[in-house]
Amino acid sequence: MPRIVRDADVVWEGNLARGEGAITAASSGAFTALPYSLPTRIAAPEGKTSPEELLASAHGGCFTMSLAGELTAAGTPPGRLDVHCRITMDEVEGQGHLIVHSALAVRARVDGLDAEAFAKAVDAAHEGCSFSSLLRAAGVGIDIETTLDGGD
């Protein structure tokens, strides 16, 4: 399969404390000129997105697709997956601000799947999701909490 390329554009005006930026999904156009700023990144979001919120969306999206792929390959495609992702940024002594943690909470409704097979699919999804791999490589902690709703 050929390489897949995706672009995003950002315009920033002014210094850090009082400046403001705008974020555009350039490949798809799915969102355009979303405003962001320092105060809304580190304190209350006030309706504005941030790099960390975009990472939460990316990791949630990547893991969800990865899990759908594993369940499909095992012959038990999901009825529905609900995934919540929370990214935490913190100041680490001597290293400045780091992405320190990603917490995934997964609720799955899958016909004909038992707990053991579900756990196996979750592990495989965690291994296979390209973004999980990158976060692991950078030493970012990842927790996955799972709930399987009986489909039968």
Next chain:
Amino acid sequence: MATDRNAKVTWTGSLMDGSGKIEGVGSGAFGPLDVTWASRAEEPAGLTSPEELIAAAWASCVSMALAHGLAGAGTPPERLETSVTVSFQPGEGIIKGAIEIVGTVPGIDHDGFVEQAEGARRNCPVSKALTGIPEVTLAATLATA
């Protein structure tokens, strides 16, 4: 103080024939956004993807870090235009990130700007979470007046 940001994603059906939604984010800034495997792996057809969201997170983080560095050096930017391209190879993972920055920055020369851009690329929190990407390129230039 730690900062938490959230997103909620749902998926129904198989990977190839099913579809998902980034239902929403904690800030309410966007969503729901549809996602599918086909739009991730082939033409986007108006739909975002994890790789595009990573590109957006990265571009926004590098821009802020660069604004911070430039202001600290006494040359705050008037305007920074940052584009990030993320390349994904199915079966292999995210294999490349390309960062391009064009800055309008009074009082700085090309070398000084490139040095600041390098620092921002190295030190922004998203860059530090993406150190596993095998190839990252940076092209930083000053806008011609």
